[in-house]
Amino acid sequence: xxxxxxxxxxxxxxxxLPHIFCPGCGNGTVMSTFFKxxxxxDIDFENVAMVSGIGCSSxxxxxAKCDSLHTTHGRALSFATGLKVGNPDLDVVVFTGDGxxxxxxxxxxxxxxxxxxxxxxxxxxxxxxxxxxxxxxPTSPKGSFGTxxxxxxxxxxxxxxxxxxAAGASYVARWTTTHxxxxxKAIQKGLENDGFSxxxxxxQCPTYFGRKNKMKTPLQMFEWIKENSINKRxxxxxxxxxxxxxxxxxxxxxxxxxxLTDNIKKLAEENxxxxxxxxxxxxxxx
Amino acid sequence: xxxxxxxxxxxxxxxxATCPKNVYSKSDKVNTKNVYLxxxxxxxxxxxxxxxxxxxxxxxxxxxxxxx
Numbered sequence: 001x002x003x004x005x006x007x008x009x010x011x012x013x014x015x016x017l018p019h020i021f022c023p024g025c026g027n028g029t030v031m032s033t034f035f036k037x038x039x040x041x042d043i044d045f046e047n048v049a050m051v052s053g054i055g056c057s058s059x060x061x062x063x064a065k066c067d068s069l070h071t072t073h074g075r076a077l078s079f080a081t082g083l084k085v086g087n088p089d090l091d092v093v094v095f096t097g098d099g100x101x102x103x104x105x106x107x108x109x110x111x112x113x114x115x116x117x118x119x120x121x122x123x124x125x126x127x128x129x130x131x132x133x134x135x136x137x138p139t140s141p142k143g144s145f146g147t148x149x150x151x152x153x154x155x156x157x158x159x160x161x162x163x164x165x166a167a168g169a170s171y172v173a174r175w176t177t178t179h180x181x182x183x184x185k186a187i188q189k190g191l192e193n194d195g196f197s198x199x200x201x202x203x204q205c206p207t208y209f210g211r212k213n214k215m216k217t218p219l220q221m222f223e224w225i226k227e228n229s230i231n232k233r234x235x236x237x238x239x240x241x242x243x244x245x246x247x248x249x250x251x252x253x254x255x256x257x258x259x260l261t262d263n264i265k266k267l268a269e270e271n272x273x274x275x276x277x278x279x280x281x282x283x284x285x286x
Numbered sequence: 287x288x289x290x291x292x293x294x295x296x297x298x299x300x301x302x303a304t305c306p307k308n309v310y311s312k313s314d315k316v317n318t319k320n321v322y323l324x325x326x327x328x329x330x331x332x333x334x335x336x337x338x339x340x341x342x343x344x345x346x347x348x349x350x351x352x353x354x
Contacts (some may be wrong), residue, residue, distance in 0.1 A: 004289050004348050004350070005289075005291065005345075005348050006291070006339060006342065006345040006346065006347060006348050007339065007348075008339075008340075008345050009345050012345065017294060017345070018293070018294045018296070018344055019344070021343065021344075022296075023296035023297055023298040023321075024296070024298030024299075024300060024343065025343055026343065027343065028342070028343025028344050028345065029300075029340070029341055029342070029343045031345075032339075032340050032341075032342070032343075032345060033340060036340060177341075178304075180304075180337065180340040180341050181337070181340070184340070206298075217299075218298040218299065218300060219298075219299050219300070219302075219303050222300060222303050223303065
């Protein structure tokens, strides 16, 4: 029997659909691309644990039919670190937003990247705090309007992909919701990578960012993102004036190195001559 | 064959913008939430690339692929 529904619907909790996201929100696209990326790997969906903080994007694990953990604001990475160190066999995926990861959880983000712990972090960057009413976030472009910036934001935004690759992450990529195939490929690489993988997704928020910045419909925002994104290889040949206000997409780092849970395991084995007692509540050790 | 789930569609028109072959257009039919649904007007042009399926934020599109 052929089921006549979206191939990504089988991963979702159907009793909770349609989801709460606004019409045209990019979070749903990121959800589908994540499942497509997961299908490309040999990871079992039953073995995936999703962790999220607070925000629109952090509601995604609530719709996925797998183990999920909805935590406090900004601390998704801290909870995920604990989960991964406690049970290194799990494939931990963190869904987070720009306010969650860069603002209130900024230190957790750079330190998780520095330790290179084996997590896959998907940061949905919609340039604004969508859930709380359109306040300016640390990634809002210079000159953009928001509830807290009626005359336009004067601050320089964070370049998240470059920040995390400078902090020592082993795989960093940035794509937008208008590049779903490239995004799913990047998520697949991130899931396969043994180390901290950070995938930034520039997404549309027509309800708050669009409305305040003269892009009222999802289509206008979609076209704006599509027109302003430039591939990294092309951007390297351009000067700063040309790149102002552009979204540079591509792979920012891909250099696998020593991973935190492996290091802990090695340290314990070297010093005690016994294997590390992981999952000791379930298995008896000699 | 392209099927759009009228219960899930929120009428954002991203499928219209994404399709490289311009298969979709807006219909004058509404669903129970008064959303104007898209419909595959030029379905003969569809190459079954699955981009609309992947881009749809509401998981409302199904594209039937030929099974060998």
